[in-house]
Amino acid sequence: MKRFLPITILIIALIAGYFFLNRKAESNPFTSIKEVIATPTPVSFVELTIPYLRERSYTSTLGERTLFENNGSYDSYLTSYDSDGLKINGLLTIPTGEEPENGWPAIVFIHGYIPPAQYQTTEKYTDYVNYLARNGFVVFKIDLRGHGDSEGTPGGAYYSSDYVIDTLNAYAALRNTDFVDPESIGLWGHSMAGNVILRSMAARPDIPAAVIWAGAVYTYEDMRRYGISDSSYVPPPSGSPTRQTRRRIFEKVGEFSPDNEFWKQVAATNYLDDIKGSLQIHHAVNDDVVSIEYSRNLLKVAEGTGFSVEVIEHPSGGHNISDPGFSEAMQETVTFFSEHLR
Secondary structure (H helix, E strand, O other): OHHHHHHHHHHHHHHHHHHHHHHHHHHOOOOOHHHHHOOOOOHHHHHHOHHHHHHOOOOOOEOOOEEEEEOOOEEEEEEEEEEOOEEEEEEEEEEOOOOOOOOEEEEEEEOOOOOOOOOOOOOOOHHHHHHHHHOOOEEEEEOOOOOOOOOOOOOOOOOOOHHHHHHHHHHHHHHOOOOEEEEEEEEEEEOOHHHHHHHHHHHOOOOOEEEEEOOOOOOOHHHHHHOOOOOOOOOOOOOOHHHHHHHHHHHHHOOOOOOOHHHHHHOHHHHHHHOOOEEEEEEEOOOOOOOOHHHHHHHHHHOOOOOEEEEEEEOOOHHHOOOOHHHHHHHHHHHHHHHHHO
16 A cells, blocks of 8 residues: 555645646746646647747848938838848838947837738838938838748738747847947837737847837737728638648637637737836727727736836827828837937
């Protein structure tokens, strides 16, 4: 009988440990990739989780630059960088004039949804980029993978980490230049990029500042509540890798649920306390593509956490916050970046 006693004690300890970890998981998301792998979650999808994104490395440098436009207050260049073996293109805009002692403050600029096959590096967002550059910021507007001539497949923002990885590799590439202050790099994004930016900040909590315009999908529950009404959206073909991956995720772990252990590790809103930087959000009340409730809901979720979030509502302007709200929103954006990146 005595020889069975150690085995009995071990079984009791394992059962107690199981229930302890389950109670812990119900109140706190995992912070370590080892904890995620130790769960029943399929390891094949671990790359979607915030712990994975935190623990992996991001190393990149800018490629050769080709002058695209010469302006009195800034010069723009076509360039590229490496993101996990893929050549990702972008438009790099550098202010002219005397460079600050520690280098220019800089912004990684992430575009919203544009049908990947129609996307072009030098089109869209020119007014936004030029406004920031005229005010003394290096702006690196990246072409997310699969867009334009960037290599790779467009994986989408909400059920893939590809765009987050592209963003953080672009961030690393700017840090490795000799003309950017490596401690003064922020993020700017529109629409779909709202999710990309928040997950990027959760993955790299030391990013000092970010601005989102008309951002979508933060808690994932808000997608079910509010939806997205984008008439320009072109669904990926039924047999595409993007559709197949999404189907496999749902088959293995189910669609999003706030109580699902896997999805707890994907939603950046479970990691807000760790984020050291500040976020400013601009959203028009009459946005008919992405409901302003996305931004209002994120503000509510952030209350009581250590994450600094400011939401500025504009009475008009639609999804792009066009005039008369554009100039006001851009000036607020510049002021915010000036306070946090200089």
